[in-house]
Amino acid sequence: MNQAAINLIAVFVFLITLSTLLEPLIHLSPTIPILTMVGFLGIATLDNFSFQGKGGMIVLDWLARFSPENPDRILHDETGHFLVAQLLGIPVTGYTLSAWEAWKLGQPGQGGVTLEDSEIIAQQLEKGKIGVSMVELYCNIWMAGIAAENVVFKSAEGGGDDKAKLNQFLQALGFEEKIFEQKQRFYLLQAKNSDSGQLG
Template identity: 25%
Template sequence: MNISLTMRNSHAAVSPFTQAKPVANRLCAVRRQSPARLATIVAQGAATSTPETQTLYTELAAVLDDYKRVPPSMKQEISMEVSGLCQKLQSAGALPKWGTAAEDLASRRSIQLGELRMVGIKSPEAISKVSVRNDAAFLFSVVATTSISAVILGQLPGDWGFFSSYLCGGISFVVLGIGSVNPGILQFAIDFFSQVFPDYKERVLRHEAAHFLTAYLLGVPVAGYSLIVGKEHTDLAEAALQRRLIEKQLEDKEVDTLSVIAMAGATAEAMYYEEVMGQNQDMFDLQRIMNRSGTKLGNPQQQNQTRWACYQAATLLRKFTKEYEVLQECMKRNDTVEKCIQAIENC
């Protein structure tokens, strides 16, 4: 599971466009939507009751559809439009909750493990402890399956039994070798195998919903999400931060905001389970953010920043519990981003 700052990466081609497309062009894109899609969009905007907000919701839906289709070099341009439309919707009174938590986000301070437990995190230590449950279960299954198969194949007559049993038994050694040299190759297989655990899909849902909700409450537009095995992510359309991410010029406030969003997924898991499974990518994203801070953060400061981010994320998830649960229901149905946003606002 991971959170993706869907902005132009340093290796992506530079977009030849620097300005947002005219609204007229975007409305042309809206006209290309299917009748069913347009009906859904209009129904979503109906709750706001004004023609202006209905039009803005329609434009937002079209922009988000474009965002999925454009190449990486153009995502920065589209993300600027997503942010602009969210701001217009907020000004029109349709998104009163968007960005409200940013104003109330507490300043950095030293956080103790006991404080993390007080905000509902069952085992704070589990957030930084890499879980090997899925890896161990996958390896055990491979070894057990190949061993049993080798014994059965060994009963074949002649050389067939000899060679087939050795070849089948050797699969375990191949898997072990790959895991030792380049374990990333096995990650998709491990993630796919993880579905055998009853709590896997619920963990993924809680994890990505936490990223989505905290980003929305902190005023960072969400452009998309996925709960597909091996592709779990939440896309943030925040073009304004890309330049500073590359140039290592993030301001303290920006570091704080992104830190909370990055650790929200692992925090959500820790609030419901004793063991956390999806913290690896979250910790990687957090480290990437802290490395690009304009203010140098030493090891003690980075450790406290991690705790502080978890504390703030847990506080938001507790405060907006109803919104969090409703958002999970929407994401479980694979609803569109704009429909998820409306569900949050209608709570």
């Protein structure tokens, strides 16, 4: 479960607790906030365990759409992935710009680009036979979205999925967890150099 979902649950629990404390003033039965909280937490638990938090991601993505800057950030993030993939010669076969679209297509995360040979990489990774050049290419592509946001907006709000993919990839390659952040910064810098020539 990501940090935003945890924060949303904490706010919800706070509001329910507040309504329970204010119950004598607003003449609300104490069972209503309790049942609401149990129902909400039950749904959140079911979503987390059965759907890997996709329902929460869809709700958070929907709420984020009310921010006027968010759609532009998502667009630039995915454009960064697309541009770097094209520059590095990896064909892009599709993309999604929302968690709902990603869920409908069966993609993990909040959306993103679909690369033509991602299944080949997964097979190579399982066998433990993946070339260094392929590692470099994919790591650059995953960090390109954050780099594009940094180039255009001078900060990155998204990229949690991208960092998670990179960390999962590095872990499968046998890297220690303490090296992940260093690798993220390295590939972010490389992707930023690729992006800035195209976006700047």
